[in-house]
Amino acid sequence: xxxxxxxxxxxxxxxxxxxxxxxxxxxxxxxxxxxxxxxxxxxxxxxxxxxxxxxxxxxxxxxxxxxxxxxxxxxxxxxxxxxxxxxxxxxxxxxxxxxxxxxxxxxxxxxxxxxxxxxxxxxxxxxxxxxxxxxxxxxxxxxxxxxxxxxxxxxxxxxxxxxxxxxxxxxxxxxxxxxxxxxxxxxxxxxxxxxxxxxxxxxxxxxxxxxxxxxxxxxxxxxxxxxxxxxxxxxxxxxxxxxxxxxxxxxxxxxxxxxxxxxxxxxxxxxxxxxxxxxxxxxxxxxxxxxxxxxxxxxxxxxxxxx
Numbered sequence: 001x002x003x004x005x006x007x008x009x010x011x012x013x014x015x016x017x018x019x020x021x022x023x024x025x026x027x028x029x030x031x032x033x034x035x036x037x038x039x040x041x042x043x044x045x046x047x048x049x050x051x052x053x054x055x056x057x058x059x060x061x062x063x064x065x066x067x068x069x070x071x072x073x074x075x076x077x078x079x080x081x082x083x084x085x086x087x088x089x090x091x092x093x094x095x096x097x098x099x100x101x102x103x104x105x106x107x108x109x110x111x112x113x114x115x116x117x118x119x120x121x122x123x124x125x126x127x128x129x130x131x132x133x134x135x136x137x138x139x140x141x142x143x144x145x146x147x148x149x150x151x152x153x154x155x156x157x158x159x160x161x162x163x164x165x166x167x168x169x170x171x172x173x174x175x176x177x178x179x180x181x182x183x184x185x186x187x188x189x190x191x192x193x194x195x196x197x198x199x200x201x202x203x204x205x206x207x208x209x210x211x212x213x214x215x216x217x218x219x220x221x222x223x224x225x226x227x228x229x230x231x232x233x234x235x236x237x238x239x240x241x242x243x244x245x246x247x248x249x250x251x252x253x254x255x256x257x258x259x260x261x262x263x264x265x266x267x268x269x270x271x272x273x274x275x276x277x278x279x280x281x282x283x284x285x286x287x288x289x290x291x292x293x294x295x296x297x298x299x300x301x302x303x304x305x306x307x
Contacts, residue, residue, distance in 0.1 A: 054119045057130035057274045059200045065273060066207050067124070068226065069175060070159070070166035082206040085165045085227070090211050096233035097152035100145070106211060110197065112145065113137040117201070118194060120217035123256045123288045129270040134215050135198030140189040142231075148185065152233035155188040157181045157214060160227045175245055181225040182238030182252065183216065186297055192217055192290060195228075218287040218294045220254045251307035255298070256288035260307050
């Protein structure tokens with residue numbers, strides 16, 4: 001299944017399927033990964049025939065342009081530094097307001113899911129953007145299996161804490177570790193919200209958040225927490241890492257909104273990664289172009305106050 005906006009897409013973001021991703025290349029990649037029985041095979045065949053597909057940013061750009069502050073504060077060195085992080089075996093603890101808490105091995109969680117490809121826009125709060133073909137499954141699928149209680153109003157996520165392999169975690173001068181993020185329960189249950197396990201038809205690179213990361217395409221990228229080890233169903237919103245560090249700069253909701261500037265820069269346009277020197281900046285869309293799908297979640301909210 002390819003999830004994309006139903007509104008018209010600018011011609012600059014549409015590519016002919018013959019130019020986009022050739023069916024044989026996708027199938028070959030999936031066969032190599034042993035994914036043809038997962039439900040992904042038929043979904044990618046359908047995607048390859050889609051006439052109005054978002055054009056993904058070049059894979060090498062996405063793999064080498066990351067904000068992974070547990071390793072480094074620049075965007076390129078994590079590609080090398082993250083390779084030392086152990087990601088196998090991996091477990092996720094699910095606790096809190098839920099009927100079936102426990103520690104779940106990642107392979108057991110994935111065996112119950114159909115891994116599919118979702119091509120999403122990705123917008124950073126730093127005003128740059130890309131388009132990424134994620135591999136994963138809706139977070140709602142997992143939450144339904146563990147059965148949140150009626151008292152669960154929010155979902156809190158925690159990333160791995162491993163200062164032996166993540167050098168910046170030894171220094172809490174800038175941020176407190178481990179990294180924590182959160183969503184409202186209805187945001188977490190929305191079908192656009194993913195737990196991603198890969199991208200570009202391959203397993204998730206370590207520098208991009210392997211083995212399991214969150215992807216919420218209508219929110220700024222810092223909400224999409226990497227290397228998740230804990231999911232907690234809670235009654236109150238999490239005090240997230242960036243909200244704690246800069247409450248006037250990084251709100252809990254972090255919805256992409258061109259009308260709400262960051263205190264130090266405008267959010268009304270974005271630089272598209274992979275463009276040339278003369279490529280014009282793209283006008284930022286409310287909810288990153290996914291307003292038709294998610295605006296109803298915030299119909300009674302002041303988006304300037306709840307930023």
